[in-house]
Amino acid sequence: MFTPSPPPTPFTSNWEYRQYLQKNALPIMRADQTHAIHQTGVPAVYSTSNSQCLPPKESDLEQAYLSNYHFQRSLVSPHIPSSDSDSAYQLSS
Numbered sequence: 001m002f003t004p005s006p007p008p009t010p011f012t013s014n015w016e017y018r019q020y021l022q023k024n025a026l027p028i029m030r031a032d033q034t035h036a037i038h039q040t041g042v043p044a045v046y047s048t049s050n051s052q053c054l055p056p057k058e059s060d061l062e063q064a065y066l067s068n069y070h071f072q073r074s075l076v077s078p079h080i081p082s083s084d085s086d087s088a089y090q091l092s093s
Contacts, residue, residue: 011017021028037043 011020033043
């Protein structure tokens, strides 16, 4: 079983732990990836490039849903009382 090596010294504060993680992020990610490969046998692929992201494809179902949703939202309007004589908002004495 693969176990990553512990940090050199125990941490006395959250700040020290965060500093350790920031300075050692790449080795920690490599160790985690190696551990995952040993566990599953399937390599994980990480991509940090945003240039490979494609815009989402528009579907007919999505467009129909959004059209219906916006139509239904346009039918609902809040009740706004026009004066103090509105019986729904008067307090009983």
